Amino acid sequence: MIVGTAGHIDHGKTTLVRALTGVDTDRLPEEKARGISIELGYAYLDVPAHAERIGFIDVPGHEKLVHTMLAGASGIDFALLLVAADDGVMPQTREHLAVLSLLGLTRGAVVITKADRAEPGRVEALHTEVRALLAGTGLDAAPILTVSAQTGQGVCELRELLFDAARHTPPRPSQGLAARLAVDRAFSLDGVGTVVTGTLHAGEIAVGDELLIQGHRARVKSLHAQNRAVERARAGQRCAVALAGLAREDAPRGHWLTAPAAALSTDRFDARLTLWPGEARPLRSGTRVHVHLGAQSVMASVAVLDGEAVEPGASARVQLVCHAPVGAWRGDRLVLRDAGASRTLAGGVVLDPFAPARYRRTPERLAELAACELLEVASRREQLLALSALGLDLARFAQAEGLAEALQGWALGEAARDALTARLLAALADFHARSPDELGPDAARLRRLVAPRIAEPLWREVLAALRQAGRIAVRGAFVHLPEHGVQLSAVEERIAQKIAPRLAAAGAEGAWARDLAKDCAEPEPLMRATLARLAQQGELHQVVKDLYCDTATMSRLAAIARQIAADQDKVTAAAFRNATGLGRKRAIQHLEHFDRVGLLRRVGDEHRLRADSGLFAEAAHA
Incomplete structure (x- = not known):
């Protein structure tokens, strides 16, 4: 069990720890000279007939050292709030009580120290004042003891109370959690x-x-x-x-x-906050605060997610945008102090360390945050999976939870998978209706049509599952419905063999449907139908109406476009014309075709390579 002392400066924290343990936690020369704690101090006490050892964290009481107090308070199990009998309740008494309560502490005791310096009536009145002070806090049921470290009064009783608390302190969960x-x-x-x-x-x-x-x-x-x-x-x-x-x-x-x-680091996380009831004003979006989390302190700005403000004593979900990276895991406790670090404002718990900058107040996002507040890891995962239309990143989920097992991959709930499949099949049907002479979009272009925000690995997994189930077909980088790439007839096979050498000879200039019909002595309508069927199968490509190139040629031209983009970060008509030896008109036609099929995208007079496109890449490396 870890016990933390708290209270106003010079209310006897270090002296009490020494009386309980025999250890002086003031170790720095400056602390010895000034008689106050500046740094965190530590001492230990063995619990009789028990394997447990109590650890004490002695924190500074000076108002300017509250940040140091918070660094120690975040890890304690049991709080000792000290109030000197001669001074009574002081400003740091109130602030330290606020800190302990906002950190979620419900186990502790109040110790009225320096009892030898006060009359019995004064101590009795202070008991009443302290009990009123505790009302409405996490420590409202805490026992109140009277102690004098100088005379030994009450020290044994306090020590026995701590021994009993240590014996009944449940172990912190460690199974399945990372260090x-x-x-x-x-x-x-x-x-x-x-x-x-x-x-x-x-x-x-x-x-x-x-x-x-x-x-x-x-x-x-x-x-x-x-x-x-x-x-x-x-x-x-x-x-x-x-x-x-x-x-x-x-x-x-x-x-x-x-x-x-x-290991993780974030500069934006969502949390549930409770504003201290003693605050005079609501906490509004845009407020600058000090965030104390673990032993760290950073400046941050508040964005209220529930309503316009958090009222004193109320609880609400917020996003904290930090000015420096912090370590934050789901369930961690935090405390906010005002921008001037003069008072404690609020406390809360981390909900999601990977908070989004956009769509942070949508009903869908707020439903995800509600899932993050469920008590069990398995329940949180199940609910987040059900809510995630774009899938659940298992590795990020494990990081946020601080799990020891490093999960990999993505998961997609059944309802989300069914909805995604329906959109995907509808998009392919629409594409085939609008472009009957093309085999289908490449996988990257289809993703942009169906689910542009879905993760690439999850998209690939969905395509693979649908392909295995026979609901889609994939040829190279192209995706199509199975019925769209039907087998060629014997006549079409014969014509395909005739035109193959002619298309190869035509190269990047391409061959016109009417010329191929004339050269092969075939009826022009039959030639057009065969060319369209071959385009559906991905065997050749229609650059403009009735102008065709074979796949080998298109792969070579695509490789040239990729190289130009790698060298110049863009593809211009002039650069492509010079690299291919084509005339300007034909070069522009090829670039516009690459725009249509999704290899490039037009930006003004330039073309930019789509980094996610796999078009013609497989054929180029075959």
Whole structure:
């Protein structure tokens, strides 16, 4: 169990921890000289007849060091809110209580310290004042104890309360979750190297593990959990991790040490926030705030997703647009302070670390966020899959959840798959009706017609499944309905053999239907019908009406266009004409044909290569 002390400056936090554990958590010379905590301090206490060890995080109480207090508070299980009997409730008492409540803490106790400095009547009145202060917070049912670290009054009772709480603290879930440690301190030791400390929020860390921090990979050389040398640490423990292959400056406070599977960084995430009831004004979109998440603090802007503003005491979904990347995983707690860092505003929980910049308030998106608030991972995945018309990226889902298993690929719900299939088949039927002399669109062009926002890997998987089921046919890069590419008749086969050498000889200039009919001594209507059937099968291509080229020629011209685009980032008629040796008119006709079929796209007087098009690529490499 991790216990965090909180309260106003000079209300006895460090003294109380020393009375409970025998450890002075003020370790810096400046702290000794000034008599106040500046950095986070740590101490430990063994629980009798129990394998558990209690870890204490002693946080600063000064108002200017609330950001340091937050770095420690995000990982605690049990809070001790201290109120000095001689001072009573002070500004940082109220703010620290707000922080603890907004972080979702419901386990803790209030300790009235320095009881030896106050009259009994004063202590009794303070009990009443503190109980009123706790009303409506997560700690409203917390016990209130009276203690004097100087005389020992109440110290044993408090220690027993902590022992009992430790025995009843459920272990943090670690099964199936990747290791994530929020770094709140980093230093170098002679003979050891870089050491980082922090609370392990999820998963487990073992000696020998490969971990990531800020994109740097490091190996765990040795490990301490709850101030003991161990081979493995689990979620909920204070850890000191010695890392091989990492420089001290590459591990600053605030960053996350994670298993590679869970590593992520985001500058935009969606969350559910609760505005502190004591706030005087609603929280509106555009408000600049400090976001405290884990041990990190960044500036961000608020965009309210539910309504126009969050009223004091109310809860709403928001998007936080951060000014620097943060590590954020679904379910992580966060606290907001105002832009001037003078007061705590709100607290909440991360819903989606991969929040979209557009369509963030649509009913569809809000339904996805509702799914993110379901309690179980399996339920969230099932509901998100049902809602995702464009499919669910399993790798990104696993990252957002902080799962140990690195999932791969995409998933598409049954209803979404049926709807996508219906649109795809309808689009092919429409294409064949409008362009009966073409085999069909290439896969990339069909995607732009049917589902331009769907992920390419998922699109390929859908096409493969439909092809296997016999619902579509694919020839090279072209997709068509099976009935559209019917077999040639014996007469058409005979004519195809006649025209093949003539088309090959014609090359990029192409051959006209009437000329082919004359040269082959075939009726012109029959020749046109055969050419159209061959175009349907992808054996040749109609550049303009009645002008045909064979596939080998078109593949060669496509390769030239691709090379020009690679060299010049565009394809002009002049460049294409010079590279092919064609006249200007024929060169323009070929470029316009490439525009129509989806290899290129027209932008003013230029043509740009469509990077996703696979047209003619297979034939070119055959």
